[in-house]
Amino acid sequence: MEFKTIAPGQLPTAEFHSFLLGAVSPRPIAFASTIDALGNVNLSPFSFFNVFGSNPPIMIFSPARRVRDNTNKHTLENVLEVKEVVINIVDYNMVEQASLASCEYEKGVNEFVKAGFTPIASVKIKPPRVAESPASFECKVNQIIETGSEGGAGNLIICEVLLAHFRTDILDENGKIDPRKVDTVARMGGDWYCRASGAAMFEVPKPNTKRGIGYDQIPLQIRESNILTANNLGRLGNIEAIPTFLEAEEFKKSKNLLLYSEPQMHEFAKQMLEQGHLKDAWMALL
Numbered sequence: 451m452e453f454k455t456i457a458p459g460q461l462p463t464a465e466f467h468s469f470l471l472g473a474v475s476p477r478p479i480a481f482a483s484t485i486d487a488l489g490n491v492n493l494s495p496f497s498f499f500n501v502f503g504s505n506p507p508i509m510i511f512s513p514a515r516r517v518r519d520n521t522n523k524h525t526l527e528n529v530l531e532v533k534e535v536v537i538n539i540v541d542y543n544m545v546e547q548a549s550l551a552s553c554e555y556e557k558g559v560n561e562f563v564k565a566g567f568t569p570i571a572s573v574k575i576k577p578p579r580v581a582e583s584p585a586s587f588e589c590k591v592n593q594i595i596e597t598g599s600e601g602g603a604g605n606l607i608i609c610e611v612l613l614a615h616f617r618t619d620i621l622d623e624n625g626k627i628d629p630r631k632v633d634t635v636a637r638m639g640g641d642w643y644c645r646a647s648g649a650a651m652f653e654v655p656k657p658n659t660k661r662g663i664g665y666d667q668i669p670l671q672i673r674e675s676n677i678l679t680a681n682n683l684g685r686l687g688n689i690e691a692i693p694t695f696l697e698a699e700e701f702k703k704s705k706n707l708l709l710y711s712e713p714q715m716h717e718f719a720k721q722m723l724e725q726g727h728l729k730d731a732w733m734a735l736l
Contacts, residue, residue, distance in 0.1 A: 463602045464517050471497075472639030479637060480511035481538040481548055483562075483569075484528035485577045491569070492524045493561035493580070495540065495548050497637035498604060507611035509537055509587065512597075512604040520601040524557055526594075529607055533591035534575035537609065538583035541633045542645050547582075574612045584620045584632050588613040653726075655688060662688040672735050677716040682723050686735075689728055698736035707734060 458466060471477075480499035484492050498512035513523035529535055540548045544567075551565035562569045562578070569578035572588045579586040589609035597604040622628040634646045644650065665673070665687040673683060693701075702708050707718065715734050722731035 463600075467517060467602060468639060471637070475638040476636030476644045477638075479540040479548065479635065480509070481540050481551070481580060481583065482511060482513075482525050483536040483538060483577045483579060484525050485532050485534070486524075486528045487531040490558045491560050491562060491578065492528050493551050493565065493567065494523065494525050495552050496525070499537075507587075507614075508592075509589065509609045509611065510606050511537065511609070512606050514605070515598075515601050515603045517601040522605075526605050526607070527557075529591050529594065532576060534577055535589050535591060535607065535609055536572055536575065536577050536579040537587045537589060538580040539585040539632075540635055541584045542635050542647065543633070544580075544582045545635045545643060572613075579615065584617045584634070585627075586615045587611045588615075654685075657688060660690045662690065663692060667692075671712075672716075675716050677713060678720055682720055685723050685728060686732065689732060693729055693733050693736065695736055698733040701730065701733035705734075 456466065456469065460466075461469075477497040478499055480496045482494055482496060486492070494513075496511045496513055498514060500510065502508045502510050513526045515522060525535075547565045547567060551561040551567070553561075553564070555561065555564060561567075562580075568581035570581045572579055575588045575590065579588065587609075589611050591607055592610050593606075593608040595606040595608070597606065616627065620627055620632040622631070629646065629651060632646075635643050636646065638644055665683060668683060668686055672678065672686070675683075678686075702710075707715065710718065719731040719734040722728075722734060
């Protein structure tokens, strides 16, 4: 494999910025509503964002200094004046409007109005939340960390969630968020986004308290398969214990697999893995 290797400073900041954002993706979007000391509301999306703890519940987003002229975003100026923010989540139905809110309007212009969003009064803080958002988090700003003073430098806004709001239509029958209903979007590089919906979503069972046997414990003839992919092998390594050969023989008899060639058996195991039947895949391979 060939690699393009770049050291920071080797390229202009804007060009290296494009490599960073193209590779570190997809990135969730913090649609941040803030307010200044005079009561002017601002609404702007940021993709330097994530959740960093649940007790206390902490979210961090970063309005970076503008690369072209080294100026600060209004969002940063606002939270320096009023240390509160609502972090609204962006779904597919509102992504074009959210993008419109990123226009660099003059200070004091209300992006709720410019982008056509509906403000709802927050319960615990001053900035309003976005009615169209599937989830919103009322936060106090605990700390702001400047990472530099030049264009492109980040400003980490460390927020503690005081109150969370979730639209009921994104919840499943157990009252939990259903990823098939929330329909979130994320930023890629340049003008590109991605949508967490349909075939773009897939499940990978977490090991959690169970300890998988590991890739190294998979027999060599299976690891060297020309049919099983690296992801298939990773799933095989996530089993807690390999089935016995007796179990495997009984399984093969029940499925009429005894006359299958090795490639046919690997194809069958691959299908089992894709259907989520890990133990069946193992029994076919043994």
